[in-house]
Amino acid sequence: MTGAVALRLGAFAGALALAFAGAFAIGSAVDPIAAADPAPHAENPAMPAMDESGEAHGGGHSDPAAQPPGLAVSQAGYTLVPATTFFQPGKQETLKFTIQGPDGKPVTQYTQTHEKDLHLIVVRRDLAGFHHVHPTRDASGTWTIPFTFTAGGTWRMFTDFQPAGLDKTLTLGTDVNVSGLYVPVPLNEPASVYSVDGYDVTLAGKPVAGKESELTFLISKDGKPVTDLQPYLGAFGHLVSLRGGDLAYLHTHPSEEAKAGMKGGPQIEFGTTFPTAGTYSLFLDFQHAGRVHTAEFTVNVSTTGTAIVPPATLPSPTPKKTTPGHESTPHGH
Numbered sequence: 001m002t003g004a005v006a007l008r009l010g011a012f013a014g015a016l017a018l019a020f021a022g023a024f025a026i027g028s029a030v031d032p033i034a035a036a037d038p039a040p041h042a043e044n045p046a047m048p049a050m051d052e053s054g055e056a057h058g059g060g061h062s063d064p065a066a067q068p069p070g071l072a073v074s075q076a077g078y079t080l081v082p083a084t085t086f087f088q089p090g091k092q093e094t095l096k097f098t099i100q101g102p103d104g105k106p107v108t109q110y111t112q113t114h115e116k117d118l119h120l121i122v123v124r125r126d127l128a129g130f131h132h133v134h135p136t137r138d139a140s141g142t143w144t145i146p147f148t149f150t151a152g153g154t155w156r157m158f159t160d161f162q163p164a165g166l167d168k169t170l171t172l173g174t175d176v177n178v179s180g181l182y183v184p185v186p187l188n189e190p191a192s193v194y195s196v197d198g199y200d201v202t203l204a205g206k207p208v209a210g211k212e213s214e215l216t217f218l219i220s221k222d223g224k225p226v227t228d229l230q231p232y233l234g235a236f237g238h239l240v241s242l243r244g245g246d247l248a249y250l251h252t253h254p255s256e257e258a259k260a261g262m263k264g265g266p267q268i269e270f271g272t273t274f275p276t277a278g279t280y281s282l283f284l285d286f287q288h289a290g291r292v293h294t295a296e297f298t299v300n301v302s303t304t305g306t307a308i309v310p311p312a313t314l315p316s317p318t319p320k321k322t323t324p325g326h327e328s329t330p331h332g333h
Contacts, residue, residue, distance in 0.1 A: 070249025
């Protein structure tokens, strides 16, 4: 290679290097991300931190997409551990389970909610066969209750409780399997009246997704309003709402607290917040003449709200009476 050629090649290489350097500088100015890596694990200050209950910290609002209760077997370090998940239909067996705490041991100390340490809800996944029962706990923390699954299929059990020392209630859920032929039962058609055990229960309200909706249930018998409902677990009614498809769980108590000796009715009012639009099954427990009865409703919830209007022939609700010294706010959890 001659000296002239080498000189020309060297000059060309130098010019090429300068061109690449200039292009890199321009690119870095246009796209600073290419010039420096972001700090590892940096948090977005505009997004509030969320705890396991879906509550936002730092002045933000709750995440609308936070998981509703009842969809997980474990939350906040607590886990529902059934002794078995296989049962036979039509045979009384023992439902047995523990709530395992953050230390890996069964929980033995609870804070009562509505007169019980734990509420157990059992329902088949097609929302047939609803049961609200209360098992007993031994000293080791094991919960047991005699139970008969009426038909084959996959059933869901929900445990609704508050461990001692925790400032909120938890709802843990798990599936259990019942052998035998599974014949799915379609949901009731949406209606404003449900009849059970000689009682007519009428529902009125305008459920809206994502906002608190007031629902009013009117209890009547033989065409007359029932005005002597009895307290049941510290309230005149308990409302469990389950979302179709995944069985997201809502447990709401009425706006008026009930104590021994008080009489309630004919209406029971609830403030319920449905997390999303969809079809929900509502199960209302109320007590009269020493027996607990359950009314079941299918409700379509939308983002705009559709009014549930009762028939005009039924008794109208009487004005709500506020009992002095008792709370007048909903007790949903």
